[in-house]
Amino acid sequence: MKLTRYTDFALRVLMHLASTPDRLWSIAEVAAAYGISENHLMKVVQDLGRRGFLTTVRGRGGGIRLARPAEAISVGEVVRATEDDCPMVDCGNCILAGSCRLTGALAEARAAFFAVLDRYSVAEVARRPDLVAAI
Template sequence: MKLSRHSDYALRIMIQLATSGDALVSIRRIAETYGISHTHLMKIVQSLGRAGFIETVRGRHGGLRLARPAQDISLGALVRHTEGEDGLVDCAGCLIAPACGLPSILAEALEAFLKVLDSYRLSDIASRGRMLRALFDISVPTNP
């Protein structure tokens, strides 16, 4: 399965926020870090905010941060949100749909894929905090 660009960018945002702790990170900063359109990131951030993954603080010194601890955010839940609940294929109107077994096989495969993602937390990805913070050019504390 290939994740959409929307999911890719959402995961990148979440990883950067997870490594930033409680510090606020601006959308502009994330856009510059990854070379992604500010406008495109705004749409993803709004979606993640509505779903309760991140919180936004408005104003001159505002920004983004995780809405809950990284260990409480399942990668499976995040991907389900960004990819939606649609199956891997749309068999509506397909001539062979009544006799074909492919939809059930693909549904089983998708379920297995998401089950693996459910076993990992955002904190698992962000556990290499010192290295990630250095890549994001965030000041690295002496005791990570």
């Protein structure tokens, strides 16, 4: 399974904010740190805020920070929130759909994929905050 660039950016933002939980970051700072378009990152940040991962502070001296501790945000939760909930293959028009067991096998694989991601928090994947913050 390949994750979208959108999910990649969402995870990067959360890891970056986890590296310094007491600091407010501007979107421009995070975008510059990762070489990401500010416009694209703005959409990701708005979505993460709407879903309760980030808190935004408006105005002069404002910025973004995690809405809850990085230890309380699982990577699986983020991936589920940012990826479309589409099946790995489209079985709707397949003539084998009635007798094929591939759909079940792929559903099991997807569940296992998310079970592994659920075991990791954003804090764990950003374990070296000194390196993440230095980017």
